[in-house]
Amino acid sequence: MSHRLHRRQFLRSTAAASAGFLILSRAERAGGRSPNQRVAIACIGVGGKGRSDTDHAGLCGEVVALCDIDDIRLKETASRYPNAKTFHDYRELLDTLGDRLDAVVVSTPDHTHAVASVAAMKLGKHVYCQKPLAHSPAEARAMMEAARAHGVATQMGNQGTASDGFRTGVELIRSGRLGPITEVHVWTNRPFKYWKQAPDIVSRPTETPPVPEHVHWDLFVGPAPMRPYHPVYHPHDWRGWWDFGTGSLGDMACHTANLPFMGLQLGYPTRVSAQSGPINPETYPAWATITYEFPARGDLPPVKMTWYEGAKDGQRNLPDPALFQGRAAVDSGSLLVGEDFVLYSPSDYGMEQVLWANGSSAALPEPPERTLERLGGEDERDLNNKREWVRAIEGGPAPLSNFDYAAVLTEAMLLGNVAVRLGRPIDYDAETMTVSGVPEAARLISPAFRSGWSL
Incomplete structure (x- = not known):
């Protein structure tokens, strides 16, 4: 980058x-x-x-x-x-x-x-x-x-990231054989069947049961603001709460957006916008569609990446079916639209890729030269x-x-939750980690820590 x-x-x-x-x-x-x-x-x-x-x-x-x-x-x-x-x-x-x-x-x-x-x-x-x-x-x-x-x-x-199939996909994207890529779509099956959040839960529990003897509640809360114990948080459903989890985006984007992010050598977005279900102060919304705009990187053109999660009006929030050209969208995956070819990865981890021509009569590209080490054993x-x-x-x-890569991926993706909570597009300055004209964004980009806990 x-x-x-x-x-x-x-x-x-x-x-x-x-x-x-x-x-x-x-x-x-x-x-x-x-x-x-x-x-x-x-x-x-x-x-x-x-x-x-x-x-x-x-x-x-x-x-x-x-x-x-x-x-x-x-x-x-x-x-x-x-x-x-x-x-x-x-x-x-x-x-x-x-x-x-x-x-x-x-x-x-x-x-x-x-x-x-x-x-x-x-x-x-x-x-x-x-x-x-x-x-x-x-x-x-x-x-x-x-x-x-x-x-x-x-x-x-x-x-x-450790799978051979993922690394093959990264090499293919970087080879340029798909043509310039300016459009990416990524979607997830979370939070369905995995944890509760809006619309099922939109406020804190009113009952305050005693902390079980086996749970050290103060240590669970850690840097977050203190709140009464309730089994709705621990041991599992903390993901759906603003204070403890990062929602569907945090849970899965580092997996499902990983292939396009690494393959296209994306960095920090300059603009992030979001639409979502109603926002409440406690849990993530029932659905969200988040659009990231990444600038050009050397000879690579700007990229618009759209993330889809949750369900709206009883229907899964998914990309436009027309993008799949008659193919079915799996539960979670990614799709990169190149000028010559479309790359569709029907998995959470980007380990498989399906290619089809995007209005081109050219033959499907041959596998590119290997540039990344293979570790072997997809199941491992x-x-x-x-x-x-x-x-x-x-x-x-x-x-x-490593964190030089993973921290950029994480920061970029979590800016989507900032845009969701603000309910408006944000223009992000990565050098200063600020949002132009939106001072309230600062507390979401860098939240305060509870006393006794810090970096």
């Missing part, structure tokens, strides 16, 4: 940063630890997705510490790692075991991704963080800056995502979804 990333001299492009990243040896990075030792990993958030993340970490290194605010989840995972020390508060974990750790895996709810990850990186720990990297655009930027400042190996948990993409990260810790090349 050729545009500026931050006013404080963060002017390197994603490609340049990736090429020059991770030049220290493992011994230098791990404070002189022997290169023959397994990477010592602490896992923060070990239930839900954190369970498989912990197990993958155990296959790639040594799990020496586990942390979760839920005793039931913590004890269940700890039963598989009897030598790992257990904690409820990641801050205590880092204070106690900081000198014994090489790396940290963060698989908490979205609102604690950044505070836990940045705290670890400030101690020189390598970080694997689940998608999205952050709860707000400013947190995503802070994640990138911390990774650069402390020279650590990083990877975001959008595991499709999630594990390979961690393997690639641990290899970087040990002195290998930067992972493909």
